Structures are given as structure tokens and as C-alpha cells.
Amino acid sequence: MFDRFVSGGNLPALERVLQFTSARQSIIANNIANMETPGFRPADVSATAFQTSLADAIDNRKRAVAAGVANEGLTAPDGGLAMDGSESIRIGADGMQLTPEPIGDGILFHDGNDRNMERILQSLTENLLTFRFAATLARRHFASVDNAIRERL
Amino acid sequence: MNGAFDISASALVANRIRMDAIAANLAAADIGGNPDGPKKPPMIREAIFQVGDPATGSETGVHVEDIYLMQSWVPRHQPLSPLADKDGNVWYADINPVEQQTNMMMAARSYEANIAAIEARKSMISAALEMLA
Numbered sequence: 001m002f003d004r005f006v007s008g009g010n011l012p013a014l015e016r017v018l019q020f021t022s023a024r025q026s027i028i029a030n031n032i033a034n035m036e037t038p039g040f041r042p043a044d045v046s047a048t049a050f051q052t053s054l055a056d057a058i059d060n061r062k063r064a065v066a067a068g069v070a071n072e073g074l075t076a077p078d079g080g081l082a083m084d085g086s087e088s089i090r091i092g093a094d095g096m097q098l099t100p101e102p103i104g105d106g107i108l109f110h111d112g113n114d115r116n117m118e119r120i121l122q123s124l125t126e127n128l129l130t131f132r133f134a135a136t137l138a139r140r141h142f143a144s145v146d147n148a149i150r151e152r153l
Numbered sequence: 154m155n156g157a158f159d160i161s162a163s164a165l166v167a168n169r170i171r172m173d174a175i176a177a178n179l180a181a182a183d184i185g186g187n188p189d190g191p192k193k194p195p196m197i198r199e200a201i202f203q204v205g206d207p208a209t210g211s212e213t214g215v216h217v218e219d220i221y222l223m224q225s226w227v228p229r230h231q232p233l234s235p236l237a238d239k240d241g242n243v244w245y246a247d248i249n250p251v252e253q254q255t256n257m258m259m260a261a262r263s264y265e266a267n268i269a270a271i272e273a274r275k276s277m278i279s280a281a282l283e284m285l286a
Contacts, residue, residue: 018281021277022277025157025270025273025274025277026157026160026213028270029157029160029161029213029267029270029274030160030213030214032161032164032266032267032269032270033160033161033163033164033167033213033214033215033267033270034164034202034204034215035164035263035266036202036259036263037202037203037204037215038201038202040204117266121266121269124269124270124273125273127273128273128276128277131277131280131281132276132277132280135277135280135281135283135284136280136283138284139283139284142284
């Protein structure tokens with residue numbers, strides 16, 4: 001019975017968002033750390049590709065629920081929301097693994113590191129806000145479950 | 154979860170070492186010497202960054218791979234100095250204060266950018282902890 005509170009609703013999708021933003025933060029931090037390393041190519045994972053993939057996963061689950069199919073076959077190896085992985089986003093039994101791809105043409109500097117400070121800090125901020133957004137929604141979800149258990153507001 | 158702190162902290166260390174190298178250059182700007190004698194003029198130091206962090210064995214992060222010692226000396230005519238060579242020149246490291254100042258600002262800005270990344274991570278962790286409360 002309790003399973004429906006954690007594997008239904010928006011929580012599985014929020015879990016994916018938290019996993020993705022948490023892993024992506026390390027990648028962005030690495031780009032910032034190597035801002036002035038000669039020959040370093042900054043790398044990133046496309047947040048748009050992740051969101052498209054997540055939207056497909058949510059649609060698939062909705063269709064499965066509407067067709068009366070239970071969660072059978074819709075669960076990923078790590079027990080979360082089933083999602084199509086890609087070359088850069090892989091979902092295994094140990095959660096989500098990100099493989100960043102080099103970004104930027106690097107035509108300004110001869111060593112190929114384009115040192116795009118504004119872009120990198122923009123993605124850092126967007127990533128942080130997405131994480132906080134998902135964390136807040138998840139907290140509200142748990143709070144409403146808590147209210148239901150206590151049977152009072 | 155704390156991996157991102159390691160990455161940013163390695164960059165803080167690397168930039169501090171770079172700042173130390175710049176400080177050493179500026180401090181040595183007025184140390185004279187004789188290239189042929191026992192007391193040679195100082196070398197210019199430059200920190201060389203490389204990807205990876207040997208301290209944690211991680212492939213991400215950054216570290217100072219080497220500090221290049223560049224021999225670039227300029228003469229000043231000071232025939233009365235005990236350090237003067239046979240032509241009456243004392244040799245000094247060819248340190249360009251403008252270049253050093255620029256590098257110093259870049260190191261400071263880079264340090265700040267990594268502090269911003271640490272702050273972002275801290276904010277994410279505190280948001281994650283709020284889920285429990």
C-alpha cells in the first residue's frame with residue numbers, strides 16, 4: 001500500500017531530476033576547476049536531452065497506467081522510473097551515470113579550451129535551481145503523506 | 154556526494170599555488186645576480202595546470218603539474234655593485250609587473266568561481282537535507 005506513495009505520483013520523476021542535477025553538478029564543477037588548464041576541453045551533458053527523455057518516460061507511464069498495466073516492466077534497474085538512457089545518460093543498478101561530451105568549438109584559444117565563464121556559471125545556476133525546485137517538490141510530497149498519516153493538518 | 158567538493162577544492166589549491174608563484178616572482182623582481190658568478194639572478198616561476206587530482210586519485214579536478222623555471226635575465230648597468238660582471242652589469246629576472254598583476258587577478262577570479270561552485274553544492278546539499286525535515 002505504502003509503495004504507491006513512493007513509486008506513484010511525481011516522486012519517481014523528481015528522483016530522476018535530483019539524480020541528474022546532482023551528477024551534473026560534478027561535471028560543471030570540473031569545468032570551472034579547469035577553466036585555466038591548457039588543452040582542457042569543457043564537457044557537459046545536455047539538460048534538454050534529459051528533459052525530453054524524462055517527458056517520454058512520464059508519458060509512457062501514463063499510457064501504461066491508463067491501459068491498466070501495472071508497474072511491471074516499467075521499472076528501471078535501480079528501482080526508479082523507467083527511462084530511455086542514451087550515450088551520455090546511463091541508468092544502471094547503481095543509479096544514474098553521466099558521461100559528459102566535449103562542448104564548445106574552442107576557436108578563440110589555440111589550446112581548444114574556450115573558457116566560456118558565463119555559459120558555465122549559467123549552467124551551474126540553472127542546475128542548482130532545478131535541484132532546489134525538485135527537492136522542494138519532493139519535500140511537499142512527503143509533507144502531504146505525513147499529513148495523511150497524522151490525519152490532521 | 155562530496156565528490157564535487159573535491160573537484161572545487163583541488164582548483165582552490167591549484168590557484169593558491171599559482172598565486173604563490175606570482176608572489177615569489179614579484180618578491181624576486183629586485184634581486185640581482187651575476188650569471189657567471191656564484192650568486193645567479195632568480196628564475197621566473199610559472200605554475201602549469203593539468204587535469205586530474207593526484208591527492209584523491211580522481212580523473213576530474215585540477216592540479217599544478219609543474220612549476221616552470223624560466224631563465225630570462227635583463228642587465229642593468231651598475232658598475233659599482235659587487236655583483237657586477239666584467240662589463241659592469243648586474244642581471245635581474247625579466248619580470249613584467251603588468252603580466253604578473255594580470256595573472257594574479259585571473260588566479261583570484263578563478264578562485265572566486267570555484268567558491269561559487271562550492272556554494273552551489275552546499276545549497277544543493279542543504280536543500281536535500283530539508284527533505285527530511
